[in-house]
Amino acid sequence: MRNSALTFGLIVCVLLVGSLTGAGAAELVKYTVKDGAIAQSLTGKKGNPAKGRKAAIHRKKGNCLACHKMPVPEQLFHGNVGPDLAKVGERYSEGELRLRLVNSKAINEDTTMPAFYRTAGLHRVMKQWKGKTILSASEVEDIVAYLVTLR
């Protein structure tokens, strides 16, 4: 899989369909993938790590514990479908973490990990979720900011 310089401009048009239900179906922020990373913040701002931690745990948001062990001792039952995220901030740059969250399939086509900021190329999405992303751009940034602290 090539992961250099893919621009996702067209997605915006696709999104306008199915935006009837309103909330969450906003236009996708454009971003550029370069060298396995998205260097720029999707919101142009730094995320809030404390909010990111909450969104990562929340079952209707990141629900990352479904698949990952994380340094979140107050929560029971961490999944082990993906790697332990305890030191993930040491392994990857902020931009690499952002791409993994936005669309991990750009790195490994076959991964089980959902793309948290993508609406294109999905099959039979439930009506109420059509055209929406799992996480909003600012939630992505909050979680990225949190992951960076995991060292």
Place this chain on the structure above:
Amino acid sequence: MTYKSAAAYVVGGLVALGMLASASAPMAEGYENMVGDKKSGYHYSTPATQSIQDDDFNNPSFLWVDQGEQLWSKVDGKAGKSCATCHDAAAKSMKGVGATYPKIDAKSGKLINIEQRINSCRKNNMQAKPWKWESNQLLGMTAFVKLQSRGMPVNVSIDGAAKPYYEKGKNFYNQRRGMLDMSCSGCHVENAGKMVRADLLSNGFSNGFPTYRLKWQKLGSLHRRFRGCNKNIRAQPYKAGSDEYTALELFVTHRSNGLKVESPSVRR
């Protein structure tokens, strides 16, 4: 405890039942259901859940089984017949039957599962109203029929006219879907044995259905399970009894071939 004594005990306090079918092999101590590298969902259950299934007296499914058994000989519909009118004692006529469905219905040439077979008998042979999917009657009768094959190996055929359905089911199984963009195989083949939060992923075999799920507090069909697994990944589910799910059932059940029928099982 065996089914016979357990059911007698359960039913004793509730309804006076005439005859109890001499049911198939009871679950035995040190129960094992593995063949080659296949392991029944039973082996992914906690000991506490297993023990509810191990003992027919504790297994709440038997409340539905008892209802199915009563309905077996109850005349219904314009033709004035019951199941027993055509099939006599279920212990004999239904032995092994549940292990071979879904299969091609000779009359229509279509793939049908047990629930659909039961309803086609009601409609065509009894001139009675088909039972609703997930109704206590249909669940009870399905469980009662499948129980007659308990302990026998699952043995569905994918030859001849069944083949295209099998291929359709296989495509469904391997296709990513939903907002989470996951396939059945992503969880039940590639990640079986791993934890998704508090759930240990099994191979998703069908040999225990209908199953009493503690989460449902009720007996439930395989198609209900399919709907649940679809909804969990935010995929638009299909209707229970749809052609899509019946084809998927054939694929999943063919994967389960060789495992012992465990219906009615107990799962979390």
